[in-house]
Amino acid sequence: MKVLSHDPELCVGCYTCEEVCSETWFKLVDRSRSSIRIHDDGSGPLRAVFCVQCGECIAVCPTEAISQDRRGIVRVRKKLCVGCMSCVGFCPYDAMFYHEDQTEPYKCVACGKCVDPCPADALAILDEQVAQ
C-alpha cells in the first residue's frame, strides 16, 4: 500500500501542502479544509498530521461509511455518512478532519497532489513499509 510520508527535517512550514490539498478536494484555498495539517509547537521539527491508513476508524463508524479500497486506502463514502463525528474523535492520530460548514468528515487518501508542489521535498508517496 502506498501512503503519504512527511520528513520533518526537510519541512520548512510553508503550508503549501495544506493549500494544495484544500484546493484539490474543495476547490478552495482554505487551509482549514486540508487533510494534511502542519503543526509548529516551536520546540523542534515541524509535525505533520495526516491519515496513515491504519483503518481504526472503520469499526467505529455506525453506518459502514468507512472502508478500505483495493489499494488499502481508507475512504469515507459521503452517501452513507451521517456526520456523527465518531471517527473524528476516535482517530488515534487526530487525522480525521471536519469543517464546520459541512456534515461529512474528510481525510488524506494519499492522492499525492501535495508532493510535487512541496518546495522542500518533504513529502513523498511511499510504500507503507518504507514510510514507517
Added chain:
Amino acid sequence: MTENSREASSVLAKHTYTVSAVVRGYAGRTLYVNVGDGVIESKPVTQEMKDKFIGGRGFDLWLLWNGVADDTKWDDPENEIVISSGPCGGTTQYPGSGKSIVATVSPLTNVVIDSNAGGHFGPLLKFAGWDAVEVQGKADKDVIVVIDGTTGTVRIEVAPEDAPGDTHLLGRWLLDRYAADEEARRYTSSITAGTGSEHTRMGCLNFSLYDRKRQDLRYKQAGRGGIGTVLRDKRIKALVVRSRPVKGDSNAPADLGRISRTGAEMHREVREFDPIQNRMRSRGTSYLVQIMDDYDLLPVHNFRYGSHPDTPQINGDVWEARFTQGLPDGCWYGCTIACAHAVDGYEVKSGPHKGQIVIVDGPEYETIAAVGSNCGIFDPDVVLEINFYCDTYGIDTISFGTALGFVMECYEAGVLDTEKTGGLELSFGSADAALAVLHQMGQGEAFGEVVGLGIRGMKRYFVEQYDTDARFLQDIGMEAKGLEYSEYVTKESLAQQGGYGLTNKGPHHDEAWLIFMDLVNNQLPTFEDKAEALHYFPMWRTWFGLCGFCKLPWNDVVHPKNAQSAEPSKIPHHVQNYVEIFSGVTGREVTSQDLIDMAEGVYNFQRVFNIRLGYGLREHDAIPYRSVGPVTAEEYESRADRYDEQLRELLNLEPETMSTEEKMSALRVHRERQYELLIDAVYERRGWTADGVPTLSKLQSLGIDYPEVVAVVERHL
C-alpha cells in the same frame, strides 16, 4: 413501501401531508391519530409549547393533558400514548442524542408514566415531519399505524391475521412488509409490544433500530409503567415510521459547527477515558453489578440484602465475554458510549420459541439485578433467557424481576404455596419456575396472570383471596405509586429513599440516583443538602427527556479534570456540553441554570397532572419499609453490627440489652421519622405545600399558571 403491500393491506384511514423540513430541531407540528374513529390530524407546534414544554416528555405531557379527562383510566379510549424525541433528538454528532420519550396514563399507577427508549423511532418520526405522535381511541381489530415520510402519508391499516405476536418476529415481519430494500430498512423503525403486553399490566414497548453491521433488527425498550399494555389495549399491533435518509444536518441545527465541535471533543473523551473507567464500550451498564454488590447495594432476594457470594457469576466480566465485541453498539448514530450490547447467535432454550437462534439485546444492569440477583438467580444463561422472553413478550424486565422477587418471598414466607401457584415451587433461585411464570404471563394463563397484575395488584389479590397480613405485604412489596422499584437497595441512603419515593412516576432511578453522593461520599449530611440534591438532580435528569438525550454520556465517562471542579457531582464540563448542543440546535442561547428552569416547569406540570388524576399528594409519596429498613429479624441479624451501632450512636440505646424485635421496632420508628422529615425539607425546597402541592406562586414563577392548572391546585390549597 411496496405497491403489493399497500394493495394487500386494508386501509381504514389515510391522511396525506407535505413533509416539511425540520427547522432548528423542530418539525413544527404533531400528529394525532385516533385508531377508534379513524381521525388523523396535524396540530401546530406553538411557540408557547417550545418555550414552556421544550419537546420530548414536555410535549408528551402537554398533549396528554389536553387529550384526557380528570377521571380517565388507563383503559379508557381517551387515554393516549404520546411519543416525542425533542429538539435535540436526531442529532448525530453528540453521544446519546436519539431518545424517544413516551407518556400515557399507566395501568400500574393510574397516573402519568413517562418512559424513554433508544432506537430510531423518535428521530425518524421527526424527520418524517412530526415532533410527536399522539394516538388515542381503541380499534375493534388489530391495526398498524404507518407514518411514511417518504410519501407524506399516514395510514391506519388492518393487521393481517398472520402477523406474529411477539416482537422478535413481528419486527422482522414489519420490516419485510414496509421496507423493501436495504436503504429503506435503514430509515424504518417500529414500536411493538408482544403477547405478554396483552395479558399483564407491565407491558413494555420495543423500539426498533436497523443494525447495519448485523443486517438485522435490534430493540430498545420503553419499559416502565405498562405502556405496552396500553398499546395492546388499543389493539395497536405496531407503529411504523419511515423517513428519508438521515444526514448530519437532518435536525437542521442553528449552528452545525458548534454541534460538531462539541461532539468531536466528547468522542475524544470517550476514546481516552472509557477504557480506564467504566468500560461501557465493552460491557455496557453491566459494570455496575459488581460495584453495587461491593457496596451492599445490589438487590438480593427481594431487596432483603445488598450482596451475594455468587454475584461474580453475573457481573460485568461475564457479560463482557458474552457480548459481541468490536461493533458500534449505539442505539442512535454517533453514540460512542455504545452501551447497547447484544449476545448474538443465542439459541432459545424454552417456551414457544425454543430452538430459534436470536439476538438478545442486553442484558443491562437493571435486568441483571432484577431477574438475576433479586430473584436469587445467578446463572447467566437463565438471565439471558428471561431477558429475551421479557423483550419479545413485551414485558418490562424491571417490573417482572421485582414482582417475581416479591412472589418468591411470599412463597418462602408461606403466603403462597404450590396449590396457589399451580404447582410452581417459587423459592429464590428457582430458575425453571421463574421461566414457567414468564411463559404463563406471555400466554395470560395460570399463576402468570396473577403476577402480571404487578405487586400492588398482587397485594390486593393475596389479601382478598388468601386473607394475608396486609401490613407484611405492604412492607415487603417493592412498589410505590403502583410501580415496581428499579434495582438499588436504599436502606442506608435516606436521600435515595427520597430519590425513589418523591418522584412523579414512581420509584425509578432516572429521576435521582444519589446513593453514592449520600452513602459512599457523604456529600449530603443535612436535610437541606439532601433536599437540594432532590431538587437539582430530578430537574436536571428531567431535562434530558425534554430534549431527546440519554443521561449516560453525562456521567458514565468523565474527564479527570472534573475532580477539580466546584461541584464534581454535577459534572459541570458535561453540563456545558449540553448548553452548547441545545443552543447550537435551537438557536436559543441558554445557560446551565436555564436548563434547570425549563425542567422545573415541566416537572411541576407533571405533579399537577397527577393531582388532577386523583393522586400526586403526600400520601402517594409513601414507600414500603423494605426500602427504608429491615422488615424481618433475619434481615436485621444479617447486618446486626451496622444496625446496632446506629441504635447506639443515633438513638442512645443499648442494643445488647434489647431483643431483636425491640431493636427492629426502635430502628423503624427512627427511620420512618427521618423519611417524613426528608419529605418536609424536599417539599419546601421544591416550592410545594406540606401536602405536596405546588403553590400558586411556584406555578406563576414557572409560567405554567394556566387556568386549568391553577384550578387543579386550588382545590388542594
